[in-house]
Amino acid sequence: MLSGDRSHELLDAIAALPIGETRLMEVCGTHTMSIAKSGIRNLLPKHIHLISGPGCPVCVTVQEDIDAVLELAMKPELILTGYGDMLRVPGSRKGDSLLRRRAMGADVRIVYSPMDALDIAETEPAKQVVFLGIGFETTAPGTAAAVIAAKERGIKNFSLLSMLKSVEPAMRALIETNDFSIDGFLCPGHVATVIGEKGFDFLAEDYGLPGVIGGFEPGEILLALYLLLKQISEGRAVIQNAYPRAVKPEGNPLACQMLRDVFRLAPASWRGLGEIPDSGFVLKDELSNFDAAKRFCIESGAVVLQNGCRCGEVITGRRIPKDCPLFGRGCTPEDPVGPCMVSSEGACAAAYKYQD
């Protein structure tokens, strides 16, 4: 981490750059939280705007999928396992969530790794154990490893409900929307550890947009922002790596291979972006007996009643959290309407918690 002094030098350097109104987007929930937590937004010059993009895996999950998970939890003799983030995500009926379902008797358990879900399946062979796979290229390889381990260990009562998604197709879809108005991307450091610097070349090559891969300490974020703004001030558009201690040019080839071994890409629905081709990680046919969607005949796509939630617009940077009519009124972390307000990486949760 850079020292506080260096951070002030970076802030001064940013302020001195000859640029006008500039909109930058971060597409990683950990960046969103770190920016809000460290108060970076109110240290930057007024003409630089930081917009949160589709970087929080829970937030980009569509309501239909969340409702399907809530229904799945109520099946008898079934243990639903997942990360803590999912517990408070609201269903389409206000007040509904896995936390509530658990209070009603559903067996919902927080795990720290999909491997923990495998261990539960092994110790409770009479029950079905489902792991909620959620996240981007960061968490997908670990989930893939658990499926491989389940196959090798012959654990038949384990299955995966995959809501895993790929970042690149979503960034492309976002850039190709009519009202897209972002000048550069703060690229997600965690995803980049897997897909590498090269994974973001498409930004510069196909769209002429600059991108800088950044770490997560406030000083690392400031450095990435400075490099990004410097490119913009010079009219350049390349991908730079400001997080070289973790991110290699080619990423992690083993993790990428594991993804290709276990998953195929299929169309997936994204909140705020709609259905995007080749953006969802689905288990390959030879592993489909571990697919919870098939095992429990889970069908997503039931039409959800409108409840005024604008999370879709927040995720795509069209609306800042405070401009949502529900923000802080009908929708708070205690009584949320949309996932952005409860996910630990959600833009609304960050804006509400830190009044950023």
Added chain:
Amino acid sequence: MEEIITLDYGSGGKKTSRLIEEYILPAFDNAALSELGDGALLPGAEAIAFSTDSFVVDPLFFPGGDIGKLAVCGTVNDVAMCGAEPKFLSCALILEEGLPVEILERVLQSMRCAAADAGVQIVTGDTKVVEKGRGDGLYINTSGIGFKKHSLPGIQAVRDGDAVLVSGTAGDHGTAVMLARSGMMSGELKSDCMALNRLTDAMLSSGAQIRILRDPTRGGLATTLNEFTEGRDFGIELDESAVPVRPEVTAACDMLGLDPLYCANEGKLVCICAADSAELLLEIMRSLPEGRDAAQIGRVDKSLPGRVVLRTSLGGRRILQKLAGAQLPRIC
């Protein structure tokens, strides 16, 4: 939807406040209760402080303590925060069918030691056994009585510019238990579970101008500071870099997606005092093992009514809210 109790109602944060304010206070409505201190000063016998607490920790044994030590220290501390000298405790045990007696014995021995260390006697109690599956092995409730020794003016006496002190590092207990629960190695990380009555007695006997004392248990430091400022005409500015946090707590919190400022403490106190008393108090606190890492972490500021504002180490400012619900480990 019908309102039902979820785990969030037990977090010590906003939902707990709602449970208390909307359901419990109206049901029992009286002057001693409505003060909402860590313990009550009894009307007609203001020289007596009275408090109660239930302990449902999982696992029963964790690095730095166990449910028995916690049950004694927790109630002793609640009584001590009223400026009273804790003297007597009750102990009610709810045992689950199947609990090995050896475990109960270990817990009782731990309570005996903790009570002896704190100078209190356990003088009354109760036992109940519930069917297998209807309890988590062992639950303990303790109530405590103490005799008021010092007068504490309370939250009404807080002035602009007052100092905010903490007796040591933040988040040790919550993080240690969370790690123990996840089955991960905790290394050097231990719960801070300990009695603070010796520390409060030394502080209150010094003649320093102390306004209020509280132990920041559930919901952590951030929630306790918010309880101070809620509905008041003053706020608190907290200096992030001044809040003592063990490096291993920071590391564990980063990994689990938690914030040390919201993690429970079981052996720490927060004190608001006159600015010119801060130095004396810090010296007294640091002279005792309970307050070895004591620090001034912020000050009272009338320009921020009702709020707790954190000045980040980068120089930014952000609001520090009460905990919204139970802290949950995050995704990646």
